[in-house]
Amino acid sequence: MDPTKVVTEIPNVPGYTPTINGQPVTPGSYTPTDPSGDTTVVYVKNTSVTVEYFDQTTGKVLKTDTLTGLMGGDLNYTTTSTIQGYVATVSTVTPTDPTQNTKVTYVKKDAALTVLFLDKTTGTTLATVNVDGKYGDQIKFSPAKLIQSFEQKGYHLIVNEFGQAGTTLGDANNGKTYLIEFERQTKTITPSDPGQPGQPINPNDPNGPKWPAGTGASDLVKDATQTIHYQGVSGVEDSVTTIKGAFEKTVTVDLVTGKIVSETDFTGQANFETVKTPVVNGYHADKALAGGLTATHTGPAKRQRHGDLPSQR
Structure with missing residues (x-):
């Protein structure tokens, strides 16, 4: 050459x-x-051989192919079959006996997905659940209990992307992240529907947030009083008139934290009636009637002085 x-x-x-x-x-x-x-x-x-692709775990034959190539070598023999949810344990097929089927082992692919529970109000993550296994495995995780738990803690469910419970792991969900979002609930407390300071907001969550101070019935109302004081003479007691719960306010509470997030001023107005002036022998009053005052939340206690003078004879 x-x-x-x-x-x-x-x-x-x-x-x-x-x-x-x-x-x-x-x-x-x-x-x-x-x-x-x-x-x-x-x-x-070349020699034709039958190749069996089987599940390593179960021994089940997944597929058969007829391939041609050089016996005893690996040229032209390849694992051309792509079997959904599986991966071959070898990259090439090396037959040694054309009279026997050549076996190629496949194992199921790993698969995983993530479920995120989010507080939409604050943008924080409440919980993360990783679901993993093999292709074809049934998804046994259900978010129902966690959702119920967060609802008992004062959250309201607004988004639930996870509808995979009972289905199987595979291409449709492998590597995916599913969001379950909540927003914090608030409640506006009124005199007709007050809180109970120190007691659980949700009876089903005794270790959870408690009603804070300032949410009891007595915290949400204020009395109005009118006091008429008689002077110039001893022995005459003041006239005191009280209107219970004349002024009201509301308080808004975050049901997740148990903290007050806002509250209103007291509102309302109290209109008192007039009161007859008591008669005292030997004296005459400057008024036959006293009182008739108006009280507001900024001045809930009204006081009037009223004089009794000695009688002129």
Whole structure:
């Protein structure tokens, strides 16, 4: 062989595999290892073999293929079959006996998804649940109990993207993140529907937030009083008139934290009636009637002085 010449291409012959020194080579460009000597390319007829792809865990045959290639080598034999939810344990098939089926082991792919429970009000994560397993595994996780738990703690469910309970892990959900979002509930406390300071906001969550101070019935109302003081004579008691709950306010509470988030001023107005001035022998009053005052939340206690003078005879 002329050392200046080399074999530049090995032709592809359908149904045959080229070999050099008993080793299969790929058709196409080729540079001999010893350009000074002859290179002999021997074509060997391919052999057809049946390949079984089976589940390593269950032993179940998933699929069969008929492949052709050089017996005893790995050229032209490849794991061409893509089986959904599985991955082959080898990249090539190397048959050794054409009379026997060649087995290729497949294992189920790993799969996982994530469920995030979020407080939409604050943007914080309440809980993270990772669901993992193999392709085809049934998803047994259900968010129902966690949702109920957060609702008992004062949250309101607004978004639930997770509808995978009872389905199986696979391409549709592998690697996905599902959001379950809540917003914090508040409650406006009124005199007719007050809180109970120190007691659980939710009876089903005894260790949860408590009604804060300032939410009891007595905290939400204010009395109005009218006091008429008689002067100039001893022994006459003041006339005091009280209107219970004349002024009211409301308080808004975060049901998750048990903290007051806002409250109103007291509102209302109390209109008192007039009161007859008591008769005291030997004295005459400057008024027969006193009182009739109006009280507001900024001045709930009204006081009037009223004089009794000695009688003029």
